[in-house]
Amino acid sequence: MRWPLGVGRIRHMSSSAATGVFEVQEFRDHGRVDIRSAMDPVSLQADPLRKAGFKQALASAVQRATVGVFTHDVEVSLVWFVEESRRYRTHLVADLDNVMKPLLDAVTGADGIMIDDNQIQSIRASWTTPGPRSGFELQFTALMRDEYVSREGLSFVEFSADRCYLLPGVDRAVQSEFVGAYRAALEAYGRMLDEGIAESDARGVLPLARPFPRARLGRFRVLHHTAF
Structure with a gap:
Protein backbone atom coordinates (compact mmCIF):
# COMPACT_ATOMS: atom_id res chain seq x y z
CA MET A 1 0.00 0.00 0.00
CA SER A 150 7.12 12.24 7.99
CA ARG A 151 7.59 10.51 11.33
CA GLU A 152 5.32 12.94 13.18
CA GLY A 153 2.35 11.11 14.67
CA LEU A 154 3.24 7.76 13.15
CA SER A 155 1.90 4.63 14.83
CA PHE A 156 1.39 0.99 13.93
CA VAL A 157 -1.56 -1.36 13.75
CA GLU A 158 -1.00 -4.93 14.92
CA PHE A 159 -2.71 -7.87 13.22
CA SER A 160 -0.40 -10.53 14.66
CA ALA A 161 2.96 -10.67 16.43
CA ASP A 162 4.74 -10.73 13.09
CA ARG A 163 2.49 -8.35 11.16
CA CYS A 164 2.33 -4.73 12.27
CA TYR A 165 1.76 -2.07 9.62
CA LEU A 166 2.53 1.61 9.61
CA LEU A 167 -0.25 4.16 10.12
CA PRO A 168 0.31 7.76 8.99
CA GLY A 169 -0.06 10.61 11.45
CA VAL A 170 -3.53 11.59 10.28
CA ASP A 171 -6.98 11.65 11.89
CA ARG A 172 -8.61 8.48 13.16
CA ALA A 173 -11.08 8.20 10.28
CA VAL A 174 -8.31 8.06 7.69
CA GLN A 175 -6.32 5.63 9.82
CA SER A 176 -9.42 3.41 9.93
CA GLU A 177 -9.40 3.35 6.12
CA PHE A 178 -5.81 2.15 6.18
CA VAL A 179 -6.68 -0.55 8.72
CA GLY A 180 -9.65 -1.69 6.62
CA ALA A 181 -7.46 -1.98 3.53
CA TYR A 182 -4.80 -3.91 5.43
CA ARG A 183 -7.43 -6.21 6.93
CA ALA A 184 -9.04 -6.96 3.55
CA ALA A 185 -5.66 -7.80 2.02
CA LEU A 186 -4.70 -10.14 4.88
CA GLU A 187 -8.07 -11.88 4.78
CA ALA A 188 -7.72 -12.43 1.01
CA TYR A 189 -4.21 -13.79 1.57
CA GLY A 190 -5.52 -16.23 4.19
CA ARG A 191 -8.34 -17.44 1.92
CA MET A 192 -5.92 -18.08 -0.92
CA LEU A 193 -3.68 -20.16 1.33
CA ASP A 194 -6.72 -22.13 2.56
CA GLU A 195 -7.63 -22.86 -1.05
CA GLY A 196 -4.20 -24.36 -1.67
CA ILE A 197 -2.75 -21.49 -3.66
CA ALA A 198 1.04 -21.35 -3.41
CA GLU A 199 2.28 -18.86 -0.84
CA SER A 200 4.53 -17.22 -3.43
CA ASP A 201 1.42 -16.45 -5.52
CA ALA A 202 -0.85 -15.54 -2.61
CA ARG A 203 1.72 -13.03 -1.41
CA GLY A 204 0.79 -10.85 -4.36
CA VAL A 205 -2.37 -9.62 -2.59
CA LEU A 206 -0.53 -8.48 0.55
CA PRO A 207 -0.06 -4.74 1.21
CA LEU A 208 2.97 -3.12 -0.38
CA ALA A 209 3.65 -1.56 3.02
CA ARG A 210 6.36 -3.44 4.89
CA PRO A 211 5.22 -5.43 7.95
CA PHE A 212 7.21 -5.20 11.19
CA PRO A 213 7.31 -7.73 14.04
CA ARG A 214 5.80 -6.33 17.23
CA ALA A 215 8.98 -7.12 19.17
CA ARG A 216 11.00 -4.71 16.99
CA LEU A 217 8.83 -1.63 17.51
CA GLY A 218 10.20 -0.57 20.88
CA ARG A 219 8.95 2.92 21.82
CA PHE A 220 6.56 3.24 18.88
CA ARG A 221 2.82 3.42 19.54
CA VAL A 222 1.17 0.15 18.48
CA LEU A 223 -2.62 -0.30 18.34
CA HIS A 224 -4.44 -3.59 17.88
CA HIS A 225 -6.55 -3.79 14.73
CA THR A 226 -9.68 -4.52 16.80
CA ALA A 227 -9.44 -0.94 18.14
CA PHE A 228 -10.61 0.31 14.74
Missing part, protein backbone atom coordinates in the same frame (compact mmCIF):
# COMPACT_ATOMS: atom_id res chain seq x y z
CA ARG A 2 1.28 3.46 -0.93
CA TRP A 3 0.32 6.60 0.95
CA PRO A 4 -2.52 8.46 -0.73
CA LEU A 5 -1.41 11.77 -2.19
CA GLY A 6 -0.73 14.29 0.55
CA VAL A 7 -1.02 11.83 3.46
CA GLY A 8 2.12 11.34 5.52
CA ARG A 9 4.35 12.73 2.78
CA ILE A 10 7.28 15.06 3.23
CA ARG A 11 6.93 17.83 0.68
CA HIS A 12 9.99 20.03 1.13
CA MET A 13 13.20 19.49 -0.80
CA SER A 14 15.91 19.36 1.84
CA SER A 15 17.08 20.57 5.19
CA SER A 16 20.38 20.49 6.99
CA ALA A 17 21.89 21.31 10.32
CA ALA A 18 25.31 21.32 11.89
CA THR A 19 24.82 20.07 15.42
CA GLY A 20 28.03 19.85 17.38
CA VAL A 21 30.40 17.47 15.63
CA PHE A 22 27.78 16.15 13.20
CA GLU A 23 26.41 17.75 10.05
CA VAL A 24 23.12 16.18 9.01
CA GLN A 25 21.35 16.88 5.72
CA GLU A 26 17.95 15.50 4.75
CA PHE A 27 16.94 15.28 1.07
CA ARG A 28 13.26 14.62 1.56
CA ASP A 29 12.13 14.37 -2.04
CA HIS A 30 14.93 11.94 -2.80
CA GLY A 31 14.57 9.72 0.27
CA ARG A 32 18.13 10.33 1.44
CA VAL A 33 19.92 11.46 4.59
CA ASP A 34 23.62 12.38 4.69
CA ILE A 35 25.67 12.59 7.87
CA ARG A 36 29.20 14.01 8.02
CA SER A 37 31.62 14.33 10.90
CA ALA A 38 35.25 15.31 11.40
CA MET A 39 35.63 12.72 14.17
CA ASP A 40 36.17 8.99 13.89
CA PRO A 41 33.15 6.71 14.25
CA VAL A 42 33.14 4.85 17.55
CA SER A 43 33.75 1.11 17.74
CA LEU A 44 31.32 -1.47 19.05
CA GLN A 45 34.15 -2.51 21.38
CA ALA A 46 34.84 1.00 22.70
CA ASP A 47 34.50 2.02 26.33
CA PRO A 48 30.76 1.89 27.15
CA LEU A 49 30.60 5.51 28.33
CA ARG A 50 32.39 6.81 25.26
CA LYS A 51 30.20 4.72 23.00
CA ALA A 52 27.01 5.86 24.74
CA GLY A 53 28.06 9.52 24.48
CA PHE A 54 28.78 9.19 20.77
CA LYS A 55 25.45 7.47 20.07
CA GLN A 56 23.49 10.00 22.12
CA ALA A 57 25.15 12.96 20.35
CA LEU A 58 24.53 11.48 16.91
CA ALA A 59 20.94 10.55 17.76
CA SER A 60 20.24 14.09 18.98
CA ALA A 61 21.77 15.61 15.84
CA VAL A 62 19.66 13.40 13.59
CA GLN A 63 16.48 14.09 15.55
CA ARG A 64 16.94 17.86 15.32
CA ALA A 65 17.92 17.94 11.65
CA THR A 66 15.35 15.56 10.16
CA VAL A 67 11.58 15.11 10.11
CA GLY A 68 11.35 11.85 8.18
CA VAL A 69 11.67 8.11 8.61
CA PHE A 70 12.40 5.30 6.17
CA THR A 71 9.47 2.89 5.97
CA HIS A 72 10.96 0.11 3.83
CA ASP A 73 14.36 -1.15 2.72
CA VAL A 74 17.39 1.11 2.97
CA GLU A 75 20.86 1.21 1.44
CA VAL A 76 23.68 2.45 3.68
CA SER A 77 27.06 3.76 2.57
CA LEU A 78 29.96 4.62 4.88
CA VAL A 79 33.25 6.25 3.88
CA TRP A 80 35.75 6.65 6.70
CA PHE A 81 38.66 9.07 6.19
CA VAL A 82 41.66 7.77 8.10
CA GLU A 83 45.38 8.11 7.55
CA GLU A 84 47.04 5.07 6.05
CA SER A 85 49.68 4.99 8.78
CA ARG A 86 47.00 4.79 11.47
CA ARG A 87 45.11 2.14 9.55
CA TYR A 88 48.09 -0.14 8.90
CA ARG A 89 50.59 0.50 11.67
CA THR A 90 48.61 0.90 14.89
CA HIS A 91 46.07 -1.12 16.83
CA LEU A 92 44.08 2.02 17.75
CA VAL A 93 41.82 2.14 14.71
CA ALA A 94 38.67 0.03 14.83
CA ASP A 95 37.73 -2.44 12.11
CA LEU A 96 35.06 -1.34 9.65
CA ASP A 97 32.60 -4.00 10.75
CA ASN A 98 32.84 -2.82 14.37
CA VAL A 99 31.96 0.82 13.64
CA MET A 100 28.75 0.14 11.74
CA LYS A 101 26.54 -1.06 14.61
CA PRO A 102 26.87 2.04 16.87
CA LEU A 103 26.16 4.30 13.88
CA LEU A 104 23.05 2.38 12.90
CA ASP A 105 21.74 2.09 16.46
CA ALA A 106 22.07 5.85 16.94
CA VAL A 107 19.74 6.69 14.04
CA THR A 108 17.11 4.00 14.72
CA GLY A 109 13.91 4.28 16.75
CA ALA A 110 10.97 6.57 17.35
CA ASP A 111 13.10 9.73 17.04
CA GLY A 112 15.38 8.46 14.29
CA ILE A 113 15.31 7.90 10.54
CA MET A 114 14.83 4.12 10.66
CA ILE A 115 12.18 2.10 12.44
CA ASP A 116 14.47 -0.89 12.87
CA ASP A 117 17.93 -1.68 11.53
CA ASN A 118 16.67 -4.83 9.85
CA GLN A 119 15.41 -2.45 7.16
CA ILE A 120 18.96 -2.28 5.83
CA GLN A 121 19.06 -4.15 2.54
CA SER A 122 22.69 -3.43 1.68
CA ILE A 123 25.77 -1.86 3.27
CA ARG A 124 28.82 -0.44 1.55
CA ALA A 125 31.68 0.44 3.88
CA SER A 126 35.15 1.62 3.00
CA TRP A 127 38.04 3.65 4.34
CA THR A 128 40.25 6.03 2.40
CA THR A 129 43.11 8.40 3.11
CA PRO A 130 41.74 11.71 4.38
CA GLY A 131 42.96 14.21 1.79
CA PRO A 132 41.42 17.59 2.70
CA ARG A 133 39.30 16.18 5.52
CA SER A 134 39.12 13.51 8.19
CA GLY A 135 36.20 11.78 9.90
CA PHE A 136 33.43 10.01 8.04
CA GLU A 137 30.52 10.35 5.64
CA LEU A 138 27.44 8.21 6.13
CA GLN A 139 24.54 8.07 3.69
CA PHE A 140 21.11 6.44 3.99
CA THR A 141 19.03 6.03 0.83
CA ALA A 142 15.55 4.58 0.40
CA LEU A 143 15.38 1.96 -2.35
CA MET A 144 12.18 3.73 -3.42
CA ARG A 145 12.19 7.43 -2.59
CA ASP A 146 8.47 7.59 -1.70
CA GLU A 147 9.25 5.26 1.21
CA TYR A 148 10.58 8.17 3.26
CA VAL A 149 7.71 9.86 5.10
Whole structure:
Protein backbone atom coordinates (compact mmCIF):
# COMPACT_ATOMS: atom_id res chain seq x y z
CA MET A 1 0.00 0.00 0.00
CA ARG A 2 1.28 3.46 -0.93
CA TRP A 3 0.32 6.60 0.95
CA PRO A 4 -2.52 8.46 -0.73
CA LEU A 5 -1.41 11.77 -2.19
CA GLY A 6 -0.73 14.29 0.55
CA VAL A 7 -1.02 11.83 3.46
CA GLY A 8 2.12 11.34 5.52
CA ARG A 9 4.35 12.73 2.78
CA ILE A 10 7.28 15.06 3.23
CA ARG A 11 6.93 17.83 0.68
CA HIS A 12 9.99 20.03 1.13
CA MET A 13 13.20 19.49 -0.80
CA SER A 14 15.91 19.36 1.84
CA SER A 15 17.08 20.57 5.19
CA SER A 16 20.38 20.49 6.99
CA ALA A 17 21.89 21.31 10.32
CA ALA A 18 25.31 21.32 11.89
CA THR A 19 24.82 20.07 15.42
CA GLY A 20 28.03 19.85 17.38
CA VAL A 21 30.40 17.47 15.63
CA PHE A 22 27.78 16.15 13.20
CA GLU A 23 26.41 17.75 10.05
CA VAL A 24 23.12 16.18 9.01
CA GLN A 25 21.35 16.88 5.72
CA GLU A 26 17.95 15.50 4.75
CA PHE A 27 16.94 15.28 1.07
CA ARG A 28 13.26 14.62 1.56
CA ASP A 29 12.13 14.37 -2.04
CA HIS A 30 14.93 11.94 -2.80
CA GLY A 31 14.57 9.72 0.27
CA ARG A 32 18.13 10.33 1.44
CA VAL A 33 19.92 11.46 4.59
CA ASP A 34 23.62 12.38 4.69
CA ILE A 35 25.67 12.59 7.87
CA ARG A 36 29.20 14.01 8.02
CA SER A 37 31.62 14.33 10.90
CA ALA A 38 35.25 15.31 11.40
CA MET A 39 35.63 12.72 14.17
CA ASP A 40 36.17 8.99 13.89
CA PRO A 41 33.15 6.71 14.25
CA VAL A 42 33.14 4.85 17.55
CA SER A 43 33.75 1.11 17.74
CA LEU A 44 31.32 -1.47 19.05
CA GLN A 45 34.15 -2.51 21.38
CA ALA A 46 34.84 1.00 22.70
CA ASP A 47 34.50 2.02 26.33
CA PRO A 48 30.76 1.89 27.15
CA LEU A 49 30.60 5.51 28.33
CA ARG A 50 32.39 6.81 25.26
CA LYS A 51 30.20 4.72 23.00
CA ALA A 52 27.01 5.86 24.74
CA GLY A 53 28.06 9.52 24.48
CA PHE A 54 28.78 9.19 20.77
CA LYS A 55 25.45 7.47 20.07
CA GLN A 56 23.49 10.00 22.12
CA ALA A 57 25.15 12.96 20.35
CA LEU A 58 24.53 11.48 16.91
CA ALA A 59 20.94 10.55 17.76
CA SER A 60 20.24 14.09 18.98
CA ALA A 61 21.77 15.61 15.84
CA VAL A 62 19.66 13.40 13.59
CA GLN A 63 16.48 14.09 15.55
CA ARG A 64 16.94 17.86 15.32
CA ALA A 65 17.92 17.94 11.65
CA THR A 66 15.35 15.56 10.16
CA VAL A 67 11.58 15.11 10.11
CA GLY A 68 11.35 11.85 8.18
CA VAL A 69 11.67 8.11 8.61
CA PHE A 70 12.40 5.30 6.17
CA THR A 71 9.47 2.89 5.97
CA HIS A 72 10.96 0.11 3.83
CA ASP A 73 14.36 -1.15 2.72
CA VAL A 74 17.39 1.11 2.97
CA GLU A 75 20.86 1.21 1.44
CA VAL A 76 23.68 2.45 3.68
CA SER A 77 27.06 3.76 2.57
CA LEU A 78 29.96 4.62 4.88
CA VAL A 79 33.25 6.25 3.88
CA TRP A 80 35.75 6.65 6.70
CA PHE A 81 38.66 9.07 6.19
CA VAL A 82 41.66 7.77 8.10
CA GLU A 83 45.38 8.11 7.55
CA GLU A 84 47.04 5.07 6.05
CA SER A 85 49.68 4.99 8.78
CA ARG A 86 47.00 4.79 11.47
CA ARG A 87 45.11 2.14 9.55
CA TYR A 88 48.09 -0.14 8.90
CA ARG A 89 50.59 0.50 11.67
CA THR A 90 48.61 0.90 14.89
CA HIS A 91 46.07 -1.12 16.83
CA LEU A 92 44.08 2.02 17.75
CA VAL A 93 41.82 2.14 14.71
CA ALA A 94 38.67 0.03 14.83
CA ASP A 95 37.73 -2.44 12.11
CA LEU A 96 35.06 -1.34 9.65
CA ASP A 97 32.60 -4.00 10.75
CA ASN A 98 32.84 -2.82 14.37
CA VAL A 99 31.96 0.82 13.64
CA MET A 100 28.75 0.14 11.74
CA LYS A 101 26.54 -1.06 14.61
CA PRO A 102 26.87 2.04 16.87
CA LEU A 103 26.16 4.30 13.88
CA LEU A 104 23.05 2.38 12.90
CA ASP A 105 21.74 2.09 16.46
CA ALA A 106 22.07 5.85 16.94
CA VAL A 107 19.74 6.69 14.04
CA THR A 108 17.11 4.00 14.72
CA GLY A 109 13.91 4.28 16.75
CA ALA A 110 10.97 6.57 17.35
CA ASP A 111 13.10 9.73 17.04
CA GLY A 112 15.38 8.46 14.29
CA ILE A 113 15.31 7.90 10.54
CA MET A 114 14.83 4.12 10.66
CA ILE A 115 12.18 2.10 12.44
CA ASP A 116 14.47 -0.89 12.87
CA ASP A 117 17.93 -1.68 11.53
CA ASN A 118 16.67 -4.83 9.85
CA GLN A 119 15.41 -2.45 7.16
CA ILE A 120 18.96 -2.28 5.83
CA GLN A 121 19.06 -4.15 2.54
CA SER A 122 22.69 -3.43 1.68
CA ILE A 123 25.77 -1.86 3.27
CA ARG A 124 28.82 -0.44 1.55
CA ALA A 125 31.68 0.44 3.88
CA SER A 126 35.15 1.62 3.00
CA TRP A 127 38.04 3.65 4.34
CA THR A 128 40.25 6.03 2.40
CA THR A 129 43.11 8.40 3.11
CA PRO A 130 41.74 11.71 4.38
CA GLY A 131 42.96 14.21 1.79
CA PRO A 132 41.42 17.59 2.70
CA ARG A 133 39.30 16.18 5.52
CA SER A 134 39.12 13.51 8.19
CA GLY A 135 36.20 11.78 9.90
CA PHE A 136 33.43 10.01 8.04
CA GLU A 137 30.52 10.35 5.64
CA LEU A 138 27.44 8.21 6.13
CA GLN A 139 24.54 8.07 3.69
CA PHE A 140 21.11 6.44 3.99
CA THR A 141 19.03 6.03 0.83
CA ALA A 142 15.55 4.58 0.40
CA LEU A 143 15.38 1.96 -2.35
CA MET A 144 12.18 3.73 -3.42
CA ARG A 145 12.19 7.43 -2.59
CA ASP A 146 8.47 7.59 -1.70
CA GLU A 147 9.25 5.26 1.21
CA TYR A 148 10.58 8.17 3.26
CA VAL A 149 7.71 9.86 5.10
CA SER A 150 7.12 12.24 7.99
CA ARG A 151 7.59 10.51 11.33
CA GLU A 152 5.32 12.94 13.18
CA GLY A 153 2.35 11.11 14.67
CA LEU A 154 3.24 7.76 13.15
CA SER A 155 1.90 4.63 14.83
CA PHE A 156 1.39 0.99 13.93
CA VAL A 157 -1.56 -1.36 13.75
CA GLU A 158 -1.00 -4.93 14.92
CA PHE A 159 -2.71 -7.87 13.22
CA SER A 160 -0.40 -10.53 14.66
CA ALA A 161 2.96 -10.67 16.43
CA ASP A 162 4.74 -10.73 13.09
CA ARG A 163 2.49 -8.35 11.16
CA CYS A 164 2.33 -4.73 12.27
CA TYR A 165 1.76 -2.07 9.62
CA LEU A 166 2.53 1.61 9.61
CA LEU A 167 -0.25 4.16 10.12
CA PRO A 168 0.31 7.76 8.99
CA GLY A 169 -0.06 10.61 11.45
CA VAL A 170 -3.53 11.59 10.28
CA ASP A 171 -6.98 11.65 11.89
CA ARG A 172 -8.61 8.48 13.16
CA ALA A 173 -11.08 8.20 10.28
CA VAL A 174 -8.31 8.06 7.69
CA GLN A 175 -6.32 5.63 9.82
CA SER A 176 -9.42 3.41 9.93
CA GLU A 177 -9.40 3.35 6.12
CA PHE A 178 -5.81 2.15 6.18
CA VAL A 179 -6.68 -0.55 8.72
CA GLY A 180 -9.65 -1.69 6.62
CA ALA A 181 -7.46 -1.98 3.53
CA TYR A 182 -4.80 -3.91 5.43
CA ARG A 183 -7.43 -6.21 6.93
CA ALA A 184 -9.04 -6.96 3.55
CA ALA A 185 -5.66 -7.80 2.02
CA LEU A 186 -4.70 -10.14 4.88
CA GLU A 187 -8.07 -11.88 4.78
CA ALA A 188 -7.72 -12.43 1.01
CA TYR A 189 -4.21 -13.79 1.57
CA GLY A 190 -5.52 -16.23 4.19
CA ARG A 191 -8.34 -17.44 1.92
CA MET A 192 -5.92 -18.08 -0.92
CA LEU A 193 -3.68 -20.16 1.33
CA ASP A 194 -6.72 -22.13 2.56
CA GLU A 195 -7.63 -22.86 -1.05
CA GLY A 196 -4.20 -24.36 -1.67
CA ILE A 197 -2.75 -21.49 -3.66
CA ALA A 198 1.04 -21.35 -3.41
CA GLU A 199 2.28 -18.86 -0.84
CA SER A 200 4.53 -17.22 -3.43
CA ASP A 201 1.42 -16.45 -5.52
CA ALA A 202 -0.85 -15.54 -2.61
CA ARG A 203 1.72 -13.03 -1.41
CA GLY A 204 0.79 -10.85 -4.36
CA VAL A 205 -2.37 -9.62 -2.59
CA LEU A 206 -0.53 -8.48 0.55
CA PRO A 207 -0.06 -4.74 1.21
CA LEU A 208 2.97 -3.12 -0.38
CA ALA A 209 3.65 -1.56 3.02
CA ARG A 210 6.36 -3.44 4.89
CA PRO A 211 5.22 -5.43 7.95
CA PHE A 212 7.21 -5.20 11.19
CA PRO A 213 7.31 -7.73 14.04
CA ARG A 214 5.80 -6.33 17.23
CA ALA A 215 8.98 -7.12 19.17
CA ARG A 216 11.00 -4.71 16.99
CA LEU A 217 8.83 -1.63 17.51
CA GLY A 218 10.20 -0.57 20.88
CA ARG A 219 8.95 2.92 21.82
CA PHE A 220 6.56 3.24 18.88
CA ARG A 221 2.82 3.42 19.54
CA VAL A 222 1.17 0.15 18.48
CA LEU A 223 -2.62 -0.30 18.34
CA HIS A 224 -4.44 -3.59 17.88
CA HIS A 225 -6.55 -3.79 14.73
CA THR A 226 -9.68 -4.52 16.80
CA ALA A 227 -9.44 -0.94 18.14
CA PHE A 228 -10.61 0.31 14.74
